[in-house]
Every structure is written in structure tokens, then in C-alpha cells.
Amino acid sequence: AAQRLGTVAMAPPDAILGLTEAFVADAKPNKMNLSVGVYKDASGKTPILECVKQAERKLLEDETTKGYLGIDGLPSYREHVHSLVFGDRVASDRIAVLQTPGGTGALRVASEFLVTQLAPIRIWMSSPTWANHPAIFRAAGLPSETYRYLAADRTSLDVDAMLQDLNEKTSPGEAVLLHACCHNPTGIDPTPEQWKAIAETVAKRRLLPIVDFAYQGFGDGLEQDAVGLHTVLDAVDEAIVCTSFSKNFGLYSERVGAICLVAADSDAMKASQSQLKTIVRTNYSNPPRHGGAIVACVLDDPSLTEMWKSEVEEMRQRITRLRTQFVETMKSTGKGHDFSFLLPQRGMFSFSGLTPMQVDELKHKFGIYIVGSGRINVAGMNENKMPELCEAVASVLES
Ligand code: PLP
Known part of the structure; x- marks a missing residue:
């Protein structure tokens, strides 16, 4: 039979998801994935909010149709x-x-x-x-x-x-x-x-x-x-x-x-x-x-709404805390590099100013994955690993 699909060319891979595949395959023990666009908590997980869990329990009981x-x-x-x-x-x-x-x-x-x-x-x-x-x-x-x-x-x-x-x-x-x-x-x-x-x-x-x-x-x-x-x-x-x-x-x-x-x-x-x-x-x-x-x-539900607002606030404050901690650790452990321009930035992402070559070096030498543009997912950082991250960033800035 005549084949129609043999002429279809491969689509280019998704740049950011491709990085995650490489991250998973990377054997370096202290690897960090700061590329993806999801929130992570202190244990590195993308959690289900407690208000969502409670709402789902309620829905399971009360829902009457999937129409x-x-x-x-x-x-x-x-x-x-x-x-x-x-x-x-x-x-x-x-x-x-x-x-x-x-x-x-x-x-x-x-x-x-x-x-x-x-x-x-x-x-x-x-x-x-x-x-x-x-x-x-x-x-x-x-x-x-x-x-x-x-x-x-x-x-x-x-x-x-x-x-x-x-x-x-x-x-x-x-x-x-x-x-x-x-x-x-x-x-x-x-x-x-x-x-x-x-x-x-x-x-x-x-x-x-x-x-x-x-x-x-x-x-x-x-x-x-x-x-x-x-x-x-x-x-x-x-x-x-x-x-x-x-x-x-x-x-x-x-x-x-x-x-x-x-x-x-x-x-x-x-x-x-x-x-x-x-x-x-x-x-x-x-x-x-x-x-x-x-x-x-x-x-x-007013009480679930209050719970949601405080859970959003917790995520927001964690991101702000990590951003501040990164800037401070870059000053100390990171050999005095000034990243204070990150402080007014808002949300999950920060533009680090790192060049594509420095981004590449972070990946190959340290297993630290960030997007080629220098975009860092701040929520992917970890309080306990901040010194390692900052030492690695300082080292690619100086090489
Ligand atoms: N717009 C921006 C700027 C985003 O970063 C995202 C998610 O990464 C979206 C829209 C849409 O997200 P979703 O389709 O998952 O709701």
C-alpha cells in the first residue's frame, strides 16, 4: 500500500522539556534542575495544595454527574x-x-x-x-x-x-x-x-x-x-x-x-x-x-478560600526568600558577585544575565540546568544547596 507518512519530518524538540530529559539522565550527584516552569517546595516536590486536597474530598462525596x-x-x-x-x-x-x-x-x-x-x-x-x-x-x-x-x-x-x-x-x-x-x-x-x-x-x-x-x-x-x-x-x-x-x-x-x-x-x-x-x-x-x-x-467556601490565600502567600514568600538568599550567598560564598539586580524581579523566574556559554558550562561541569537565555527557576533552588549553586555560578563567571 502507498505510504503517506514516510515524508513527515521530525519536529524540533521542546527546548525546556529536552533539558529535563538530559537532567534525568545526568549522573552527577549534586545536580539541580532550575529550568522547568513549575513551583517546587523545600523537598523539591511540586505539592498538591491542602485546600485542593480538601476540595477534592468534598467533590468525591458530593459530585453527582460527569455530564x-x-x-x-x-x-x-x-x-x-x-x-x-x-x-x-x-x-x-x-x-x-x-x-x-x-x-x-x-x-x-x-x-x-x-x-x-x-x-x-x-x-x-x-x-x-x-x-x-x-x-x-x-x-x-x-x-x-x-x-x-x-x-x-x-x-x-x-x-x-x-x-x-x-x-x-x-x-x-x-x-x-x-x-x-x-x-x-x-x-x-x-x-x-x-x-x-x-x-x-x-x-x-x-x-x-x-x-x-x-x-x-x-x-x-x-x-x-x-x-x-x-x-x-x-x-x-x-x-x-x-x-x-x-x-x-x-x-x-x-x-x-x-x-x-x-x-x-x-x-x-x-x-x-x-x-x-x-x-x-x-x-x-x-x-x-x-x-x-x-x-x-x-x-x-470562606475557610477553604482563606487556606488557599495563605498557601499562595507561602509559595510567594518562599520564592522571595530564595531569591534574596541567592543574592546574599553570591556576595559571600560566590566571591562577592553582585546579583542585587535580581531583588526587584518578581515571580518564579529570574534573568540571571548568564550567557549561553556560561549556562552550558554550568550544565557540563556541575549538572546545574538552566535555560540558555539565562532564565533561572528560582522556585527550583534549595536553601540547603545554595552555597554549592553560588560557588558553581561564581566559577563559570570567572572562567
Ligand atoms: N503564560 C505564561 C507566561 C506561562 O508561563 C504559562 C505557563 O508556563 C502559561 C501562560 C500557561 O500555563 P498553563 O497553560 O499551564 O495554564
């Missing part, structure tokens, strides 16, 4: 997303919330919406950004361009360059991707004043903000992390927000996220909402129930 959810997901889940992301900032008849399989699902639905409803349109992304952003946009047929973000020292935000690119390179009506907080991969977020300038520029250029909100609670706190988003929403009538509970609920594999579309009025919202539902229907039909039901169960 399909509606195309837009669980109503109580959608209400909680609405209040976590927007508070009472925007009139609720202007917002459509659809539960999606993770933040990635939300970004993909958003991309297809832009392509099918607003074409021709390009989306502007920060340089650098999460590697999956351009990949998702490409897969959906959405052309993307980049605006400058990092300063030449690779450790701070060049807001003037960012604003200049948004002012001079974009065309009115195009989309702009913004990270609401805990910018991935740099950990560098705009200050509240910089957010005001960004919001003004977005409004003046009539850009449609697509805000990726994957780390709410990992920066300065659940409410504080929405300040940039709210500043943008105060300046514009229309926006799309893609949220995720992968990190702040530790629900990575349950695929829990949402796309939130803000329109200028209720009629415009309803039309866009109907198109979003069509996109969902032809992709995965309707979202998975379990993860959304966990989030709704926790947030429906």
Missing part, C-alpha cells in the same frame, strides 16, 4: 474568575468569561478569535517572551512582531524603548500582548508609574491589549498583581485577559484557565462571546470539569 459542562464552562468557576481578575472594576455585562484548558488554551482561543474576527491583525509581543507565545500565535495563523522590553544590561526594563516601539511601529487596531505580572522569562515587571505610561500608549494607539495573567499571587500578592491590568482596563474599553490556575492553585495537569473578553458594551460582548463559543466548540467542544470544580469549590 458535559456548557461550552463556556462551570458558571460558579466563571464568576470567581471574574471577581479575582476584575473585582468590580468593569460592568459585568461587558465581560464574557469562558473556562479554558489552562492559560495556553485561553491564549489559543484568543488567537483564533483575532484571526477569524479581526483579521488582518498582528500581535506585538515583548522581546523576550515565553517561548510558547509566538508558537501559539503561529499555530493559529496570527502574525506576531516584537517590541523591545529588556534594557541592554539584560537586567531591567527599558520602558522608553518599549513605548517608542508601541508608538512608532504598531498600526492602530493591532493587538499587544502584555504580561500582567511576573514576566516570563525575565521576572522584570513595569512599576505602577510605567504601567500608567504603557496604558496611555495602548489607548492612544488604539491597540487591543491581550493580557497574559498566569502568575496572579506570585509577585506582590493576589490583589497587588492585578494593578497593572487594572491600570490598562481604566484606559481602554476593550481587552482580552488569559488567566491560569496552574501555578497559584498548583493545578498544572488539571488544565484550568479562562479567557475573559471585555467589550465596550453588552451587545458587543454578546457577539464576541458567541464567536468565542464557536471557536471552543470546534476545538475541544467544552472544557474539562474537575480542575474548574476544584477552584469553584475552594472559592465557594
